[in-house]
Amino acid sequence: MAEIVLRATDIEKDYPSRRGPKVRALRGVSVALAGASTLGVVGESGCGKSTLARVLVGLEQPTSGRIELMGELVGGTVGAGLARRIQLVFQDPFSSLNPRLTVSVALNEVLAVHHLVTGRPERRRRVDELLTMVALGPRFLERYPHELSGGQAQRVAIARALAVEPRVLVLDEPTSALDVSVRAEVMNLLSRLQDQLALSYVFISHDLAMVRHISDTISVMYLGKVVESGPYEAVLGAPLHPYTRALAEAVPLPDPEIEAGRRKAAAGEVLTLGAEPLYGCPYHPRCPLAEDLCRAQVPDLVELRPGHEVACHIAAREAPVGTGPAARADQKETSP
Amino acid sequence: MSQAALETTGPAFEAGRPVTAGEPLLALRGVGIGVRRRRRASEIVRGVDLEVFPGQKLGIVGESGSGKSLTVLSVLGLLPDPPVRLLRGQITFAGQDLGTLDDRGLARIRGAEIAMVYQDPMTSLNPLLRVRTQIVETLRAHGAPRDAARARCREVLNQVGLQEPERVERAFPHELSGGMLQRVMIAMALAVSPRLLIADEPTTALDVTIQQQILELVEDIQARTGMAVVWVTHDLGVVARIVDQVVVMYAGRVVEKGPTRTLFAHPSHPYTLALLGSLPHQGTLHRQPLTQIGGTPPDPARLERGCPFRSRCPFAFDRCAQEEPPLIERGPGVAAACWKSPDEWKSPDEWQK
Structure with missing residues (x-):
């Protein structure tokens, strides 16, 4: 087994409820993700898989439990340097892209905010490079999200996530909002990027066929718990x-x-x-x-x-x- | 089987179908649906011919914007008019031309003879009325006396496998889960014993386990009552599970139709081939690249000359840019709108470029 890039141990996440007891969205979930591999997370709606995604990338603080990214404990005093090593890609690219920003502005903004590339020509080069990575040509630079197809928009969202050079992408239903004929395009792109950049993925989906296709290991969640996990052939095959x-x-x-x-x-x-x-x-x-x-x-x-x-x-x-x-x-x- | 080009509108095409038992229950002939703006009409569904025989399960497959929902809405006279309306073509149900009926005549058929179940039960039920009120209201609208309507309501809620029908009939929609609501919708549709059920993506918003129950439920009722079902979906898995005839739509027209098994085993249109290849299935190797259909579907209102699929098709040649192919017979009951027969295609590997 390759080195573990992401390890979450005994994650609990409770949400307060106005009446009745608190909602326990995650109850002692542990996952481990090896370098350049994919962990598939499956389960029905309400099983906590999206909560897990948000907790992993730090959008939500877990009630208890620890998350280690590349051997370092996440949270507390660790700065943006570590946090940007893990990025989230959402289900609907059109609601995660700002409709008023062109592709070029959106990508430049990420680079500027994180002080990753200084100087306009360098930034320009990096934006071109990112678009090439997701198989979009420079003609897409000046387009607005509404001028993109679902597949293209999702590729821009992936390029934006890649801009900060993450090691791990958490993909929350990345193909569910797309038409059948463009799902394959996004899946193929994800596989290729993984090989090129040695990325690790947490692939969350209710589409078992897609999860099985891309994942090395799979965790099945039910009511906030992992009920089965292991190699993909074992978990979904037997x-x-x-x-x-x-x-x-x-x-x-x-x-x-x-x-x-x-x-x-x-x-x-x-x-x-x-x-x-x-x-x-x-x-x-x-x-x-x-x-x-x-x-x-x-x-x-x-x-x-x-x-x-x-x-x-x-x-x-x-x-x-x-x-x-x-x-x-x-x-x-x-x-x- | 002759491979000669044959327009499907003629009786010769019908002769090839496996299911020809009697008259079709529902038949669409040359249906065109469009938007009329000022003096210009643009057709977004064109030349759709299809028929559903009694007891048959027909699947209409297509991506968003393919015109599949508009096609079934036109059957019920439910097109959002204005701006969308039936521009041409004939729709007959049980031998009756629906176009000749006035609103009242259509209302009698809709709900009583043809029932529809929509994708999102939460938006199709009235949130302010109890389930019982809504089902009883439907039955009363079709002339049932109050007591009979009440009894029938309980009966159909039982039929759709709801655990506690007494509780469900008193419940408001928000008190029920998505799966329960979809069962209620189906119960409502079945209350009037329709001869045709049209289901427009009724399981898309549901979890797979609940989807499975709904599919089984509809199959069950179908087997018991012999009603015909038209199932509109983009999910080829659902199609493989429950329908026996498939119609594939692309850019507002029918590009392929045939019996389910034949269509999955030997697709006759490159679009069908690509759709099937884009899904991982048995035999797809782990992480093997899936078939990608480059480009995007064209806007059906702004089609250029020729085949609407040609810009995304690896097998396209000169003729495809000149002339739009009609549905050409490719086997018993199989027809596809493609100039090339499958044996003239290059290897499917050509998709990966």
């Missing part, structure tokens, strides 16, 4: 947590042959934050496998296979540590 399985099975694949042979499995209504069960595993009210233990005791995130952690009593019992591929096939058969 999921151990019943929630991950339900999620993976719910995604319709663009292949009628596969769809025709698929099992049907309803997964129950999503619970919103604050409506979770008081005791036991947060997933038990929706889980088809739930037993008494699940209703009484919260399962810990346990490493069941090398690098593959799962928070499920039943998975832990049925897949003891160190089982090989044979046990994996067995596990699949016993799934609901």
Whole structure:
């Protein structure tokens, strides 16, 4: 494993609520991101994945827990020098770009604010370079956001994030607001930039196919907790947590042959934050496998296979540590 | 199957379709929808022909701006007129020309025979009225006596799998989750036992697990009642799961149509091919570049001569700039608006440049 560029440990984030108890958006989330790799974060709306994104880049202060970026503790006395090493790219490029600034002005502004490039000709060169990186030519310099397509605007947003030479990009649903035909363009660009600049990504999305396509490791979140995490093939190919399985099975694949042979499995209504069960595993009210233990005791995130952690009593019992591929096939058969 | 160019408006095209059981329930012929400004009319949906047979599940696929929503709104006479209106073409439902009906006649069909479910249930329900009031109101509008309407309301809420129908019918929309609201919308649509359900991206705003339940619900009801379904979406996964016929729209016109399996296995239009390649699916290698469609869709109101897809198409040649291709038959029930047949295409690798 390469060096860890970003490590978040036991992150808790509570929001006060006017009536009732506080909303616990993140409850003890830990993630680790290796250099030049991608961590995919998946989960339904309200699972806390966007809160995690905001906490990671420092837009929100965690209630407790620690975040280390390139070995240094983030927060407190650390200045902008470290903070700019991690940048956030939002879902909708049109609402994250200022409609009154041209591409050139928007990029120049970032460079000026961070005192990165001094002198107009140097800055001009850097802006050209950034646009080239995201495969936009100099003809886009004088355009306003409304003169860009969704894909182009998202590329400008990525260029702006890259302007401060980050090591980590947190991408919060970067393709969800885009049309199907331009999603591929943004995905291909992200892969290429990662190879060129040795960037690390936290890729947050509900689009499991895209997450699987780009991620090296994947964390599945449910009600503010990571319930499963590990290498992408293991987590989405042979999921151990019943929630991950339900999620993976719910995604319709663009292949009628596969769809025709698929099992049907309803997964129950999503619970919103604050409506979770008081005791036991947060997933038990929706889980088809739930037993008494699940209703009484919260399962810990346990490493069941090398690098593959799962928070499920039943998975832990049925897949003891160190089982090989044979046990994996067995596990699949016993799934609901 | 003959590969000869064949206009799809003729009966010869129909002869090739696998589903020809009787008359189509819904048929659109040469539908053009446009905006009329001053004396100039610009057509944003052009020459759309499609038919839905009883019990059929048809998917209309396209990106934003492809005209898919306008097309289905025209069926219900719900185009935002002004400025958008039906400029030409004929829409028949169960043999009746909808264009000859007055507003009252149309209102009788809309809701009773053809029901619609929209993308965002939160904006289609009245936030000030309880769910029961809204469903009962719909039924009363179609002539049901109050008691019967109440009973039917409870019945349909049960049918759509809502856990506590007694609680839901007394609830206001804000008290329900997105998935529950979409079920309520479907219940409302089904309350009148329509023969055709039009669903315009009804699951786009929902989580995948809830989407799955809604898809299953509609399939279930469809299997039980035999109603036809038109499903408008940009999600090819949803199409693969639930529809048996697909119509692909691009820049306001139909560019390909065919049975779902054929269309996914052997796309006949380069745009369909590219759309399928742009998604990671089984067999796509991890981080392998996806098919990119360069450029952007043209503004359907300002189309130049020739094929609207040509500037983004790697297979385009001289003729594509001169003449817009009609729908050409490419197999049993398959037609595509492309001058080249798939075997004349270069390798799909040409997309990656």
